[in-house]
Amino acid sequence: DGGITQSPKYLFRKEGQNVTLSCEQNLNHDAMYWYRQDPGQGLRLIYYSQIVNDFQKGDIAEGYSVSREKKESFPLTVTSAQKNPTAFYLCASKGVGETQYFGPGTRLLVL
Amino acid sequence: AQSVSQHNHHVILSEAASLELGCNYSYGGTVNLFWYVQYPGQHLQLLLKYFSGDPLVKGIKGFEAEFIKSKFSFNLRKPSVQWSDTAEYFCAVNALWDSNYQLIWGAGTKLIIKP
Numbered sequence: 142d143g144g145i146t147q148s149p150k151y152l153f154r155k156e157g158q159n160v161t162l163s164c165e166q167n168l169n170h171d172a173m174y175w176y177r178q179d180p181g182q183g184l185r186l187i188y189y190s191q192i193v194n195d196f197q198k199g200d201i202a203e204g205y206s207v208s209r210e211k212k213e214s215f216p217l218t219v220t221s222a223q224k225n226p227t228a229f230y231l232c233a234s235k236g237v238g239e240t241q242y243f244g245p246g247t248r249l250l251v252l
Numbered sequence: 253a254q255s256v257s258q259h260n261h262h263v264i265l266s267e268a269a270s271l272e273l274g275c276n277y278s279y280g281g282t283v284n285l286f287w288y289v290q291y292p293g294q295h296l297q298l299l300l301k302y303f304s305g306d307p308l309v310k311g312i313k314g315f316e317a318e319f320i321k322s323k324f325s326f327n328l329r330k331p332s333v334q335w336s337d338t339a340e341y342f343c344a345v346n347a348l349w350d351s352n353y354q355l356i357w358g359a360g361t362k363l364i365i366k367p
Contacts, residue, residue, distance in 0.1 A: 182359055183358055186355075189354075
């Protein structure tokens with residue numbers, strides 16, 4: 142089955158801790174995206190990558206970092222610099238016709 | 253700055269009622285337009301999209317949307333809703349942003365259908 146997987150489903154972060162959210166796709170898509178979803182605010186772009194070993198900041202990149210060492214993988218690290226990390230995080234890849242395909246999401250909670 | 257506005261954050265309808273969800277965008281250039289849907293507990297998925305041609309596009313589950321260029325609008329419609337249409341609906345516009353094409357998202361509309 143082709144698709145996007147995200148893990149874990151729920152993640153708890155302590156003060157001052159960095160945490161990494163996993164995103165893997167087997168759709169052979171070049172472009173991948175990380176969004177943050179907060180109630181009433183829609184999706185806001187954190188980082189995106191058009192191709193392996195390249196990525197760009199989105200609208201709300203502060204306090205986050207990414208890597209794109211493999212086409213299939215685009216992990217997101219929420220650093221201790223992100224002061225309000227509690228949110229639902231969605232990973233997506235872009236296929237033919239500009240359509241984005243989404244993973245199931247990771248809900249990050251702060252202890 | 254480019255933006256996408258969805259006029260209603262919450263809509264409650266009874267089954268068999270007609271639905272129209274508004275979406276307006278602010279961008280003067282060429283756009284590609286999308287509606288995505290997020291059913292409870294499921295992935296965000298594409299409902300329909302407009303790239304060119306007939307401005308009335310049909311999507312899955314009986315949904316359609318009309319692109320009106322002069323009004324910068326892409327409203328979503330369904331003539332008769334069902335309880336299973338309960339979901340959150342997002343309008344998105346693909347436009348040139350900071351020298352790259354990016355999807356700009358509306359805030360979403362939560363639709364609740366009363367059985």
